[in-house]
Amino acid sequence: MKKSDIFENLVMDFSIDTEELSKADEKKRKAVPARLEILAEGLAARWSLEQINQKLEENECEKLYARSFYEACLIYAFEHRMDYEEWKELFAEGRKLFEKSKGDEKSFFRGGKITLKELKEYMEAESVSEELETMFLTRSLEEKIIKSDSEEEFLSFVQENIEKFSSVRERARYYFCKYLYFYIQDRCDRYYESCIKEEKLRNQYGNVRDKEERGREEKFALEELAFLKPLTKLKRDADKQRNNMPLEEKKEYLENTALTPGGIFDEFNYFYFGYVSVDWMEILFELYGNFDQWPQNMKIRVAHSLGLCSQNPSPVEWKTAAAKLLLMEEEQRKKEEEKDTCGGREEGDRKKAYQRGRSGEDFFREFITGGRDINRATLISFLLFVRMRVPLDDENKITMNRLNRILMNCGFAGLKPDQEFDRFVIRFLRSTEPLDVLEEEVEKQVVQGKNFYLYKVYRDSYCHQKELLDYLV
Structure with missing residues (x-):
């Protein structure tokens, strides 16, 4: 089947009104997302798995992801040089198995409330020692998909491993949540240190201290935790002459306090001087x-x-x-x-003044809960934000090499000096005054009538699995 024929089938198979096809054929073909267009081209030409992944990467699209059932079918199809119709049949058979068993998929944050404790549990569940379980799992799944000698063997493998598939790219989600945890835990540790310091002052000065001075450092540290709610109980305790809550109780309280994704987004946006939400x-x-x-x-x-x-x-x-x-x-x-x-x-x-663009809150919530894939630019900018705000150990510090390794582990392309955004990131990482680099780049962009790279950087994030489901009949 020719590439043009596959575009025709894409338009007709996808949820587009076929009666209008003859009137706006070209427009509808352009409506097909770029990533799906490349996949169509690969199926038409019967590319190998290596060829399609290379083409996707060259066009700044994510490579095929083995932990997504829908993309696992594509991995098998390209590895076995299937055409479009053969892949559709495989997909239809596999989807029956997946839809029947999808309720067994492991999940986190199902209670609607995101807590520091749950964030830690997710991070630990996706880690093994110093390596990513999800990285090994993805590689293992891909290897077994490739080694499947027949469609029956592939479908049998899918059924046996149905609980290992995920709706989103877990590696990107893992890194986002991991560095978010570092950020929140650092703020919590500062609060715990302030509690210890205030307790010493209470023991030393007793009732001699003015009421305005009482618990001042604790309350200041709590302001830095404004993205956790509610903190009323801790604020009241800070005002008292004698704390009623032991430190361990405060730790347990914070670990079970709800994280507000909007508060995290505001911290992220504020660090970048509001350029995420300001045009x-x-x-x-x-x-x-x-x-x-x-x-x-x-x-x-x-x-x-x-x-x-x-x-x-x-x-x-x-x-x-x-x-x-x-x-x-x-x-x-x-x-x-x-x-x-x-x-x-x-x-x-x-x-x-910079807490605008509330859509960012919804995106950040879905990044954490696994409702939406995280795009490359959002992951990079979030990692840079944490890098600048939190002291990280040598193992987790965001350097050029580590960032490239993270990107490649997530199926993204590494930093490319010939890309404008990537050049900015490279300069930011190498500079002794990275915020000066930020301001210079912003000014260069705006005087040309262009939005800065980070303006609504999250808007290109979407769920790849949902994209296939939205388009496929």
Whole structure:
């Protein structure tokens, strides 16, 4: 079957109104996600497993993942050089087995509440000594899929190992949760240290200390744990002349306190100065102030990048472009006024001002619970965030080599110096002042009328398994 024929089948097999096919055929073909397009091309050409994975990686798509049942069928198909129709038959037979047994799949965080204790349990369950169980499991599954000599043997293997398949890429989820745990545990440890210090002060000074001074370090450390809720009991205890809660009880309390994904997202966003949720236009006016204060060459550069004028505009052309920029400034000012009603611009309120883009909360929750695959850029930027905020030991420190190893373990491409985002990451990792690198890159992007790489970085994350289910009839 030709690649074009497979596109036709993709359009018809996927959930698209076939009656409209003749009217908008090209549009519907473009609606097929890039990764599925590559898979269609590979099936048409009967590529090998090695060829399809190489093509996916070259196009910055994730390689086939053996722990996803749906992709396990594709691994078998490419390894055995199946065509599109042969793969469809295999998929249909295998899906019957999988759908019947999917309720047995091991899962975490099913209670709706995510706690530090559960996060630790997930991390430990996916680890063996210093290595990843999930890494060995994925490799083992892929090897056995490849070695299956027949479809019957493959389907029998699927049925016997049904509990080992996962809805998302567990390695990426594992690393995300592991470094999230490091981040939260570091904040908890700081709180425990403050409790010990405050207890010594209570024993030393007793009732002599002012009420305002009492428990001050404890309460400050609790502010750093605002993404865990509720902390009211601990805050009340910090105010007392004598703590009623022993340290071990406080530890147990925190381990069973709910983690708020929105709070983690806010910490992540705040570290990047809000650039995850703030678009280029807002950043531009925050950096340079009012339009009439900009240098003339920058005004022209920005206007040109927006397509409002040529590089050397005539007076008439420039007058029109400048008027449009002024209008954009006015629109931005109105947006700012609306946001300022919800949060001030003083230092103490700065974090509130950047707590926007609440969709990030939903994404972070699904990253943790396994409802959505984590995309490459989100994983990288989250690891860099933890790297900068938490002292990590040599084994877990995010260096260039370790980051590349993590990416490859997750089925992602390693850092590529010829890619803009990757060049930024490499500079960030190598710099003694990484936040300066961040600001330089942001400024370079916004004056060209471009959003920064991290603007809604999570939006390209989706569930690959759900993608296949959404499209396949």
